[in-house]
Amino acid sequence: MIKDFNIYEIFPTEDSYKTFLYNLKFKNLLICPYCYSNKISTYKNLFHCNICNNKSSITTNTIMHKTRLDYRKWLLALYLFLFKENISYRYLSSILNVNKNTAYNMIKKLNYLYINFKIEIMSLITSNSSNEEILSNILLIKIK
Numbered sequence: 605m606i607k608d609f610n611i612y613e614i615f616p617t618e619d620s621y622k623t624f625l626y627n628l629k630f631k632n633l634l635i636c637p638y639c640y641s642n643k644i645s646t647y648k649n650l651f652h653c654n655i656c657n658n659k660s661s662i663t664t665n666t667i668m669h670k671t672r673l674d675y676r677k678w679l680l681a682l683y684l685f686l687f688k689e690n691i692s693y694r695y696l697s698s699i700l701n702v703n704k705n706t707a708y709n710m711i712k713k714l715n716y717l718y719i720n721f722k723i724e725i726m727s728l729i730t731s732n733s734s735n736e737e738i739l740s741n742i743l744l745i746k747i748k
């Protein structure tokens with residue numbers, strides 16, 4: 605179950621969280637999002653498929669696809685979205701220090717994820733994993 609936690613204490617740098625996400629994904633789901641092959645090699649933050657030659661990143665086909673934000677902001681946004689009722693984009697924009705448009709779009713994507721993957725999200729939330737694992741697995745849900 606999720607308890608209060610300080611994201612920036614657990615992940616002091618953007619890279620520390622990227623590495624965590626990478627390892628989480630690497631362990632759980634090492635398949636190509638395009639052709640579902642498991643013949644994958646890794647290069648920096650990218651996966652390269654040896655079958656179809658497509659490259660993908662940790663965030664391909666997730667709500668974070670092509671995001672330019674620090675991934676920790678997504679982690680914090682998800683946490684607030686799930687555990688503070690009805691957060692406004694104004695509130696989110698001030699907490700994350702992003703502009704209101706960005707905050708608005710994040711909430712839209714989180715809503716989409718929540719509405720369409722509620723069962724998956726609920727089963728992750730009630731699992732015995734750590735907070736950061738639960739929330740990160742939710743962020744990594746394939747929406748396509």
Ligand SMILES: [Zn+2]
Pocket residue numbers: 636637638639640641653654655656657658
């Ligand atoms: Zn492939």
